[in-house]
Amino acid sequence: MQNALSGAAIVELENVSVTYPHGVTALTSISLQLNRGEFAVVLGMSGAGKSTLLRTINYLRPPTQGTVIADGLGDLSNPQILRSHRQRTGMIFQQHQLIERHSALQNVLMGRLAYHSFWRSLLPLPQIDQRIALDCLERVGLIDKALTPVNVLSGGQKQRVGIARALAQKPQLMLADEPIASLDPASAHKIMTLLQTICQADGIAALLSLHQIEFAREYCDRIIGLAHGQIIFDGPPAALESHHLAEIYTDQTIVM
Template sequence: MIFLNNLSVTYKDGTVALENISLELIPGEFTVLLGASGAGKSTLLRCINFLTVPTKGEVIVEGLGTLNNPKILRKHRQKTGMIFQQHQLIPRQTALKNVLVGRLAYHSTLRSFFPLPKIDQMIALDCLDRVGLLNKALTPVKQLSGGQQQRVGIARALAQKPRFLLADEPVASLDPGSSHKILTNLKKICQEDGIGAVVSLHQIDFALDYGDRIIGLADGNILFDSHPSEIQSYQLEKIYHNSSLIKAG
């Protein structure tokens, strides 16, 4: 479990991105951060593994401790996979080599300059198989479609053998069909492996379809935190500041 206690983020220009956020993130739960652009979704997501360091408050990982400790942070990041909107892959490298990047946290810097052990390659191939891309293992990722590249990104995160997956707008650049395939596959894997996922989205229909829990954000504050079936139109209006976007009852 991950505990966020009174988390706030204020940027140098005075912008308040998050304000006194307290949450418990549960292993095995598929949590969706829902909100418009600028609501604080990405900032909250990045605070969970200290890619953004909170201005105040703390992040505590069960069994490890507070992330302010560098040794604890390294252990936490080792077991926390990150999936990015723009994939963050190495275009000229094969899908397999990109997925192997997810194994580097288990080796010293010196060891990473040499081919990784066979066990790591087997783990990487298994992860590609799970996202339906085993046949693309030796294909440079620049030759893959956007949806396929995102699946490589998921496989790279899975190669870490994570306890939690953090996904920042993972389907924002994809068409609806590809988006559903990505989210269906991601949730299935999380359910099979008992992985907790925190996924930032702005699409209401995807949040309702895939979330076990929705956390609705606006202006750096939590306006809703419950099961998708509990959310009402007036709450979505507050989250989005625009009732024309609302289709839920």
């Protein structure tokens, strides 16, 4: 494969910049390597570029400059390489992005669609996909809700369905965009513990965007701080100090 990475990296961004059509620059010359098995978080204020960074890693927002390279595959600008990369990359969203009228099981089965052609996906999926989806629901503690419509589930339960859907892809990389932003503290801790446990058990690399500094310190082994589309800090939680936070949250007073 062309441009494949070596070592522990699963994806690498090389001098990536993203400018939106209306002229706003969200990322500026970002060079970043995500490694296999690490549980990382990106911190920053609203508008710092956190969501754009995650979407660029999955090419939902292609860079206007620079390249994104997936280990063992190559440059994501190649459509075939991008399809393989997305197949092994799970996405978790703040607003869940579930089909509310469908059951939890039906939603989780959507995580298997990347393994089938468009025409095959119009038919009921094979039993092996059903078993994978049920196993994923069991792992997030929702096997008893498999046939329950999503619209009657709580916010925390919906997020667990979203995690199960991403897990059903058998991913090597998990991207989570503000996965606990709409949850109460108790539910947020449950979701973070669940994500951490699953990723560690399966050797999945994870990158989450968060606002909550305390959650980043408690659960993650790497913190990436963004401000104005640029990396301000990149290192372990123990190395994150008040002056780093002051740079990341330039318009806020930081309480340690």
